[in-house]
Amino acid sequence: MSVQDGVDDVGEFAALLRTLKERTDRSYGSLARRLNMNTSTLHRYCAGEAVPLDFAPVERFAALCGASAEERLELHRRWLLAVAARQRPRPASAAGPAETGTDTDTDTDTDTDTADGPVESPAEADSLPGLPWYRRGRVAVGLAAACAVLAALGSLAALPDGRRASAGDRPGTAAPAPSGTAKTEAPDGKSPSPAPSGTSPAPRRSSPSATPKRLKPSPSPSVRTTPPAGKTASAPPLTWSADSQAWKLGCGHDYVVAKPPAQVPPPPVPQDAGVWAASQNAVHGGETLVRLSVQGRTDTAVVLEALRVRVVGRSAPAPGNAYAMDQGCGGSITPRSFDVNLDKDRPIARAVAGSDAGTPIPAVRMPYRVSARDPEVLLVNARTQGCDCRWYLELDWSSQGRKGTVRIDDAGRPFRTSGIKGLPRYTYDTSERRWAPYG
Incomplete structure (x- = not known):
């Protein structure tokens, strides 16, 4: 088999890894932390710059990305071909300038086995029998360094007065x-x-360009922190922002507006939903989607322990009409989320898996870790049929002996969701430029 065939085997293995990675919404750093390996190591695997000697990290990666049984079998076949290609001896003439280091790697937390190093000449390779060609360069460099150290020690010992x-x-x-x-x-x-x-x-201090963008911190009245024994409380080590105007799949949502159709303007584009809803005194109809972004203030990991729901008010559903922002959203992608049934006496945030064209997307399970360089976006879907509910979220966290709770609300106010069962429902007819009965 030629060298080019070996390169193709490694490239096919890396391409399948990238395909599986792109199904998730996680970064290389987030995936690598859950696989107990370095971010750079995982990136080299997916870029075809290195191949793991053990299939165990590849198997864990496939499970984390939700690979099917057929995909795992194909991934194992490509891994075998890639390992064989990287371990196959190659002639010196086939090694290019970029092929100066070890082509295989393991899932350890150090990168010393994959660092680039010079390739020795054929004469040096013959003087180191018993070692693969890709290991001899490092041994030769190590021997040269040892000789230099011994020569330096000898010159120090030869000082006239015999002292160092x-x-x-x-x-x-x-x-x-x-x-x-x-x-x-x-x-x-x-x-x-x-x-x-x-x-x-x-x-x-690091340069401003290296500092990641920080999210708007939660209001101080919504923060509760328990410091370690003997220490005073300080600001929580995380920040958050919440968008309560998210629409299902980016197109579908209902609002309850206490106005007749003739007085309600056309539906807005999703990015203008907040302004439109505020101008009409609209209430979320049937469900509220909250997109919650959480990240740490520093590189120190913050563990998100639990996400709870607090209902602070219940009343009869708000009067008015239900206005659908679209005639329905189609598609094969269902995002993973936290599902909240506000009609329960004690609603909880239940993690729900998603789906991408039939491929499952694993649910977000607590506890979870975030930092300044590794933020996380959580989607909360709160729904009701029989009440006008006012509610907010509580996020428990812990970090370096500290723990606390932040309140997630709508700019200092509780979120509000009202049922639409039995209300007249309308959708916007673009050809007639007016609201018409739904369906």
């Missing part, structure tokens, strides 16, 4: 700082100033 060289023996090198102080070098040729004992220089 110190920082003060070398020309142009300042003597070490006295015990109890830490010497720091000042820029622009200024004299350095000693730092107090037991302290270290302040860490350098």
Whole structure:
């Protein structure tokens, strides 16, 4: 088999990994954390730059992405071909400039086995029998480094007075700082100033471009934090934002408006739904979809422990007419979400799996981890048939010995959802440019 055939085998394996990854709404970092591997390692697998020596991480990846039994079998077949291609000896003339490192990898948390290194010459390869061609370059480099260290030690031992060289023996090198102080070098040729004992220089701040975009924090009255013993409470380590004007599949939603059809303007585009609903004093009809974005303030992981529902008011469904924003949404994609039945005495947020053309999308299970670099978007679908319900969410979190609860509401007010059973329902006829009875 030619070298080109081996490259094709690796590329087909990586292409199938990317196909499975694209079915999820998770980033490489989110997937890698659940697979207990580095983000860069997973990215190299999906880019065809490395092939895992063990099929176990590939099997876990397929299960996390919801692969079917047939897809897992095909993934195993392509993995076998890719491993065989990467372990097959190749002539020196076939190795290009980019093929300078190990082509296989494992699912460990270190990247030392996949770092790029120089390829040795054929003569050096012959001097290291018993090792694969792709391992000999590192051994040769290690031997050269060891020889250099031994030569340096020999030169130090040959000093005239028999003592070891110190920082003060070398020309142009300042003597070490006295015990109890830490010497720091000042820029622009200024004299350095000693730092107090037991302290270290302040860490350098990252550039603004490297700082991820932060979400709007929740209002302070909606925050409850329990600090560790002996410490005072501080701001929660996470931020959130909630969009209560989301529509099912981006097109379907009902609003209850206490106006006749002639006085109601045409339905808006989804991005203008909030302005339209506010101008008409509209209430969510039948269900409310809340798109909740959560992320940490720093790179430290924050564990989302639980999502609860609090109903603070129930009354008879709001009077008026139900206005459908579309004549129905078709499609084969059902997003995963948290389903809330507000008609229950004690409603709970139940995780529901999604579907993509028949392929299941795993439900979001608590506990869950977020950080500044790894945010998460949760979709809550709250529905009712027989009440005008006012409600909000509570999100429990924990991080580094702290725990607390944030209240998720509609800009300081409870969310509101009213049933539409028995109400006149209308849809907008675009050809007649008016509202007409639904169906």
